[in-house]
Amino acid sequence: MPDPVDTLKVSDLPLEDLVACHECDLLMRKPVLALGEKAQCPRCGYELYAHRHSVVERSLALVLAALLLYIPANFLPIMQLNLLGQSSEDTVWSGVVGLFDTGMQGVAAVVFLCSMGIPLLKLLCQLAVLLSIRWRIGRSYGLLLYRIYHHLKDWGMLEVYLMGVLVAIVKLADMASITIGLGLICFVSLLMVQVLLEVVMSPHQIWQALSGEDDHAGD
Template sequence: MSDPAPSSPAPLQQLPLDQLVVCHECDLLMYRPDLQLEQKACCPRCGYELYAHRAWVERRSLALVLTALVLFLPANFLPIMQLNLLGQTTQDTVWSGVVALYRSGMEVVALVVFLCSMVVPLLKLLCQLLVLLCIRWRVARTWGRRVYRSYHHLREWGMLEVYLIGILVSIVKLIDMADLNLGVGLFCFIGLLLAQVWLEVTMSPHQIWDALEEDAHASH
């Protein structure tokens, strides 16, 4: 169900900030909508989705983040593909790609790939897990807000989808040149990417912030 966020000619500037919301796309100032479960509010001017109030956010997000963490190691260290060329067989993983770049003299590229495809995605998942545990156990609320703020800064640096596109391009180019077999690591990598995307959709930011704020108020 989609409901447009209410807009009123009343003097919005006189209201407390917690009763207002600004559209991230067109900067329209509006009353903060009061949503029921499975409702969402969209900007009446540009249609941007402001809020989505989803059911069981905490449980669903925990299940997804734990799934992603389980898939992280096999996605990065199990073979993505096995290449048979002129009697020689090689197995490639995400980690072996980083090592190969480093040994070939492209240290900066290897560092960027390592950070964007392994370190940052792992840090994002750990931040999400810690925030959800803070909400579930109702502990370390201030610290949880800082971690969640750090997570939003890390979002721009995780590039699993770019790495997956690179893998798919390599498969297309090599499939006619050699005997190519897909490995378990590729399917784990795709599962990791899908789990992270689904987690981004499920873990509604305004509900997480509200839960952290409610816990903070309850502690006083």
């Protein structure tokens, strides 16, 4: 665990040697971690950062998997609804188009951005950042894209859309015959891959690699 810093001595230490807990704001000396180790706040136990193995390679694999899942998750049928002899197949994209065609253009735009546009932009930003580290080129652009990615994190709401789909399935289950489509399986898989990517892609190591402090983020 890192050592708390006496407030009277803070001015004597360079900023790069300090770290603050995001939960309780305790100021500490930044510890040097070996591979596989993680730093925790001695006061509240919050994980400050970790030094994980093969961050870039593992993150690249997950980003590519997410991009491969993106198209089927959004354009394959999420469910097939049979009601009073009428059958329809719904996808994420058809939901956006349906909202637009019924005069709710604003809602359609929000759904498109939060369920399709921003998640794709986040993945592309992550891909560009990881490639800039892996190939050691364009790190200044990588820094910019990683900042953009962090601003976009709160706007990609795949889990909210998934909850909406699940609520619709539960409510319609007694009224119609519902068949789960391959699109829903891909959509859930995409969400799980993105959650795992958030865990694997250690922000501390990515920032260090982009700033040139750590050229071994892929080790």
